[in-house]
Amino acid sequence: MSESEKNENIPEASARKGNSNTGNTAKSEEDFNLAAIYVSDAQYNRNVYFDTSPQAVRLYMLYNHWALKVLLYFFMLVNLSLAIFEDPAVYPLPIWATMLVEILCLLIFTIRVIHYAKVILRDKFWKDPKNICIIVILTLTLVDMIIYGALKAANYYGVRWSRVLRPLLLVNVTEGRQLRRAFRSIRNALPQIFYVFLLFMFSILIFALMALKLLGKRGLTNINGTPYFTSYLEIMFDLYVLVTTANSPDVMMPAYNANFFFAVFFIVYILINTYIFMSVFLAVVYNNYKKYLKEEVRQLVRAKRHKMVRAFGVLQEQREEGGEPVVTQASWNQLVRLVQPNLSNAHRELLWSVSDDKNQGAIASHFSSRQILDIVFILRVLRLIRVVDSIKRFRTIINTLIRIGPAILTFGQLIIVVYYIFAMVGMELFKGKVKFYEQSSTDPAKAYCGNPLLNGTDFAKLNYCKNNFNDVVSSFILLVELTVVNQWHVLSSGFATVTHISARIFFVLFHVIVVIVILNIFVAFVLEAFFVEYSVDKSDLQTSLERKIEELELAVAQEMMEDNLVNAMETIDNDLGGSQSAKPNLPSLMFKIASKRYRTVDALLQRIFEADLDPEDFAENDDPEATGNENFANPLFSHA
Structure with missing residues (x-):
């Protein structure tokens, strides 16, 4: 029997533990564990369709x-940090020491993969691209370690080429779904960006050819005495840099000094390429990012709602025949x-009051798909006495900054992955080419960073010697400087001088990927x-909750709250209940709906696209498990 068939028969399987035709059907601990896993998956945005056998459920609970x-x-952190101790190292360690630590890391990752394989069905495990990617990375890393160790033992030169694969483990672990979504955003935007980039490069080629014909034969020189605009490739590079x-x-001054009208050429170039093309890049990225992100959110919400439907299917009962x-x-x-063991009784009773709005003592199946899922969100975003910002003019800015907090972490991980890959490649290409000498050093080589090829270059004159790829820390700092763009x-040019x-x-390539795309x-x-901060109103459930709070006389008056930000859950103590102005029977525990802030990117994304999500897209029979679409596409293996 397939997994989808197993899951579709959950109600029948549960009913076999009791008599489905009688009043209450007894629910076992296994039923509640299974339902809790479904709700927890919906709550924490886990798009994993696991085996529903009791043993697999217990393993899945342990896995999470x-x-x-x-x-x-x-x-993961230890594995990435090994670059600090490997050649070229910040703090050198023997090869056997770093390899033993790396083997231990690989062993932990392997056990984690095996654990995951025990949770889901075998055919689905091997159809999941991220599992294949992890297995391939682990295998290639082990092969590289064996080859590198053998070469070093034989006193041959070796390259640890598998180090560039280390950050990809962070992308492909089950918990790395946010990072995978960021990579998919890049992948989906690349085709349209590529077309704009072709036009952009064509523009640079045309302007470079015009500059060569216009200025190449006038005998102009740069400030350092080198010929000005006489090499087509050099002109192309200088004009690309001018876009940034x-x-x-500086690039314009020799021509501008020769003739006032030559400045028109550079002004037109800057207008077209810096202001128009760079703006078009942003527009294309924004348009494609939003389009594909909305589709991802639609799939995310679809998976969430099916999880909640299945949780209802496990716990449903028939109180009377028919x-x-x-x-x-x-x-x-x-x-x-x-699901939420720390939730207070009052909080839980409030949510039940909203769910069972007709006081039937039970929740019908039609309520389970949308509203119960929303309540799961409320379990995460509802706060007691959240004080809104007192200065309204700053509220939008402050709320936006708080909103993008989780996103900053996600994109920070993305930047680290890209930096790590470029750092590993850069160290293999440029290590030892540039040397840094302390301030007190009297070595003559200090004037040209230990490489005679840099003698007299701007790189050496500006004392950029510490900007090198001689270890992973220096590499990361250099990549940050390149991201800022100034003087890149x-x-x-310095590294091109000492190599090719x-x-x-x-x-x-680094500038295009990091600055233009990411x-x-x-x-x-x-x-x-x-x-969204300007346009999104309260959700229907928030309105329902506020109405229920008012009906139960559990609302906190706005004027009773202090004018500061409270980010944790709080309660109004008995002092408030005992005040003279309060009602005699006013309970000590009060509620107020939280302001529109989100702890996770997923919650924010669903709120952003809530108005665009068509309920018909989430029909009950549109089951992702039945269609086999149990996992989002992997950015490294699947098609665009």
Whole structure:
């Protein structure tokens, strides 16, 4: 029997534990564990369709335990940090020491993969691209370690080429779904960006040819005495740098000094390429990012709602023969205790009051798909006495900054992955080419960074010697400087001087990927979050909760709250209840709906696209498990 058939028969399987035609059907601990897993998956956005056998459920609950996740990320950090101790090292360690630690990390990752394989069905495990990717990375890393160790034992030169694969483990672990979504955003935007980039490069080629014909034969020189605009490739690179404004106005001055009208050429170039094309890049990235992100959110919400439907299917009962299946309050309370054990009784009773708005003592099946899922969100975003910002004019800005907090962490991980890959490649290409000498050093080589080829170059004159790829820390700092863009052409020219002019491709590629693509995607996210702050109203469930709170006389008056930000859950103590102005029977525990802030990117994304999500897209029979679409596409293996 397939997994989808197993899951579709959950109600029947549960009913076999009791008599489905009688009043209450007894629910076992296994039923509640299974339902809790479904709700927890919906709550924490886990798009994993696991085996529903009791043993697999117990293994899945263990797999999602916070201690194992902390252990996984600890060894991820250790694995990435090995670059600090490997050649070229910040703190050198023997090869056998770093390899033993890496083997331990690989062993932990392998155990984690095996654990995951025990949770889901075998055919689905091997159809999941991220599992294949992890297995391939682990295998290639082990092969590389064996080859590298053998070469070093034989005193041959070896390259640890598998180090560039280390950050990809962070992308492909089950918990790395946010990072995978960021990579998919990049992948989906690349085709349209590529077309704009072709036009952009064509524009640079045309302007470079015009500059060569216009200025190449006038005998002009740069400030250092080198010929000015006589090499077509050099002109192309200088004009590309000019788009980033890093060499402005230096690149224009020889021509401008020769004739006032030559400045018109550069002004037109800057207008077309810096202001128009760079703006078009942002527009294309924003448009494609939003389009594909909305589809991802649609799939995310679809998976969430099916998880909730399945949780209802596990716990549903028939209180009378021929009656509608329901979830009783006792089952609901036990489920909430499993999912949110720290939730207060008053909080839980409030949520039940909203769910059972007709006081039937049970929740019918038609309520389970949308509203119960929303209540799961409320379990996370509802706060007691959240004080809104007192200065209204700053509220939008402050809320936007708080909104993008989780996104900053996600894009920070993305930047680290890209930085790590470029750092590993850069160290293999440029290590030892540039040397740094302390301030007190009297070595003559200090004037040219230990490489005679840099003698007299801007790189050496500006004392950029510490900007090198001699270890992973220096590499990361250099990559940050390249991200800022200023003087990046001097840095790239320095490394091109000590190696080959083609080394500039490395730096141009870094600029395109990080500055043009990734940072523009981040800007698009910030823009969308800012627009939503103006346009998104309260959800239907928030309104229902506020109405129920008012009916129960559990609301906190706005004037009773202090004018500051309270980010944790709080309660109004008995002092408030005992005040003279309060009602005699006013309970000590009060509620107020939280302001529109979100702890996770997923919650924010669903709120952003809530108005665009068509309920018909989430029909009950549109089951992702039945269609086999049990996992989002992997950015490294699947088609665009």
